[in-house]
Amino acid sequence: MDFHIDRSEEGSVMGRPVLTTMQPAAAVLPRLHTAHTLADASLHLAASENFIKVVDAYWETARTAQSEWSTWRIQDRLKVLRRLRMAVAEDPRALAKSVHRQNIAETLAAEVLPLLDACRFLEGEAPRILRERTIGGRGRPKWLWGNSVVLRPEPLGVVLVIGPSNYPMMLPGIQGLQAIAAGNSVLIKPAVHGTPSIQHLLTLAKSAGLPDGVMQVLPEEPEAAALAIRKGVDKVFLTGSANTGRAVSHELAESTTPCVMELSGCDAVFVLEDADLNLVSDCLLLGLTFNQSQTCMAPRRVFVRHKHADELVRLLKAKLENRVRSVLDQQQAQDGSSASTQPAGVRFSAPATRRDRMQEQLIAAAVQQGAELVVGSLAGGSCEDQIGVVVLDRVSSQMSIAQKDLFAPVLSVIRVESDSQALQENAKCPFALCATVFGSRASCHELARRIPAGCVVINDMIVPTADPRVPFGGRLMSGHGKTRGQAGLLEMTHLKAIVATRRWFKPHLHQPTVADSEVLEHLIRLEHAASPLQTLKALPKMIRATIQQVQLRSKSIDFLQERSTQGTRS
Template identity: 40%
Template sequence: MLALIPDHAPIDVMMAEILPMISAIRFLEKEAASLLKDAPLSVLGRPIWLWGVKSHISRRPLGVVLIIAPGNYPLMLAGIQTLQALAAGNTVALKPAPGRTALLKHFVSLLTQSGLPQGVIHILPEDAGPKAVQEAFDLIVLTGSEETGRKVALAAAQNLTPTIMELSGADPVFVLPSANLSLVARALHFGLTLKHGSTCIAPRRVFVHGNHREALGAQLALLLKNSGANHQTHYPALDKLTLTIEQAGGSVRKLGAATILLLDADQAALADVDLFAPWLALIGVSDMAEAIQIESRSRHALGASIFGDEKTARALAKQIPAGSVTINDLIVPTADPRLPFGGARASGYGVTRGREGLLSMTRAVSVSTRRSGAFHLLHHARILHGKFSR
């Protein structure tokens, strides 16, 4: 399996792909049956005019789910979404990202060896995306960019096909005055180097008190220097961003493979971009209230991290629109298979993973059975209804 993702470090593949998917499988094995079984409603709270009626809610599969897989997490994201769709009773059409067909074919072969019936998963050609989204699938799940999300949503609307959009972020990190800057620097270094920065919830916009920005930048620079990370890849979009930053009066530091932008609060919007590369912006703010004001105007709302004392961080978390918030950590806690994952604004809508992600692969059907007390169906009641309906 590791050999089929040669462009990512084996430790990243193991930690960020294989282990989270194994955890998700165990979650489904343990929880799926109980989450998907019929749920009877208690007679307590039943409206009095429904005396004699018993109801339950049934979760039914949607049908055929189209999953458009990403290239940055080609096994974990595509695998978990596929397994959730199958666990809910659907069949799957799986469209790999460029260069990932061999990986997903191997994944499907392992499922087949484990007893999955032939034909339950159909792997599409890598270039089949534009045509596939025009077909009448029962659900489309996309993991991709905002631009791709718009195109898929427009095409899906022609058939009124529901969609789940897991789109990119420009994740904020809030560094409280009480934060341990050494811990923050280590976390930012991890986020910058994990999969060479190709993570949708990598740290991008780091809000830090102006007095602490230089100290944090110095600790991060030391870590980048000592780690020897020098995976040199040319990112034209990052070149364009750095030019924009310099023209706006910000500073740019190249530290090995990483790019660190130094911005003031009034320049923060320049870093609110969907860009996969090893970069982040250290944004000097007067306090966290100013950071929250900036965040309230941001286009993306996928993940966020807060560093500092827990009580203050929890209060701040309530003001952040992101779908996933971590305190004194980043990225790793979101791999908990019990947690739903999704964003808002330009980061998409709907969720995958967790209880909510599994249920999103189904539709709810209510079934009500009357056993007695149907007053409105009695003969005299129908006569009265006809009299007063004239």
């Protein structure tokens, strides 16, 4: 199976389908117009062959560079990362401007700062995480006494990172830094419009001393990723939608290439009995507006008790209206226009020129099934005029909108009677990326342990997960494996076990005897007795069986030596 960009879905959201299936004959062709003539077809084929050669060259360079890079001491590799971090810190705005986003402050906060923090984390923690270590004797079976075990994390080789469009520099950048810190070379396939920022980062890395070929930027076309996979990368790290994950998994299955997939979310917010509703509404406002809510861990479902739901919805609606007024005032100040006639409370951003049809249908269906549209609008029974944030109240978990990976500022308020019911309703959603819990610290921790999610944030939203120590990854349809933190760094390695045995005591190499089964039987009783008394009872039986085994082996050796002597005489 091959995958390509569906142009109607690309460029803005990670949660929408980015990769879809196509016929194998056109699998790896670059983005060209349809060939209507024989000459056009020849040009199309030539371009295809050149595209394949380009990706092959990237792969060959990466493989060659990795063999040398992996021999560098970890301290020397991290010196390159430190110089890179210092270079970015000298002019962070330059890197931020290379990202395809208008808001520089948001880019500095969401892309540059987390990247540098992750880099510093590697500088300080990678030597400890990646060091070779010897396991102690605790847990070693008695019959394997003398065994020593060394665990050695080793580089994977060539790693492919497929980046998303919502955080086009930070997410693939952090994964790329972890890859090279672990001794790999890395091929980064950026999202649409993601090349400039990754290329800028690569230029700085080379200036910091990163050897050529250790990090390379592939073309943005998904065919580049498909070709790299078929050429033979050692692991794939994908951040994308569930549909993308399925398509890439199918491609990886052919070669059983391992992968880490951080996929879509439909993240839940749990509002406990003692939650601060003002704090909850502030955090929901952030989640619905930060990066246009194009964040995989942005809130999509809120579980709140009936008696608190009205107040929470009122607070959130009022804060959204205030945000709209603030945005409109800023726009008016910038362009000198007269006061806007847009109705406050239902508008947040500029009118969308293209809407996701699935989103439109899901919102309309939810309203038809009894949900209440408290923020947003449905003009003419559709969402064509819908602008910005949508808040639906009285949604049920059975509704499709509460079970889909919408990558847009759409929030469903689900009313419940208890925390247990909230957990039951949450389980009806197939996605389990992140969750947020609001309430007293003790109550939040208790509930957090029961929530099936890769990460649970308490009394905050999104921002705390930028901590470079936090591993990130989902469950169920939200993916598998981890990125970032210690777990993410270890995902960039293969764990090798080196086992050394005692020199002289190797009874398994001796001649078999009829007493072997009895020895093994008493050994099992000795090792796994239910009580110390039973262990003592098994010990003399074990000794007698072992003596018998030794005697039989001695007789066997004498017999074999005698036969050997007779054979020599004859």
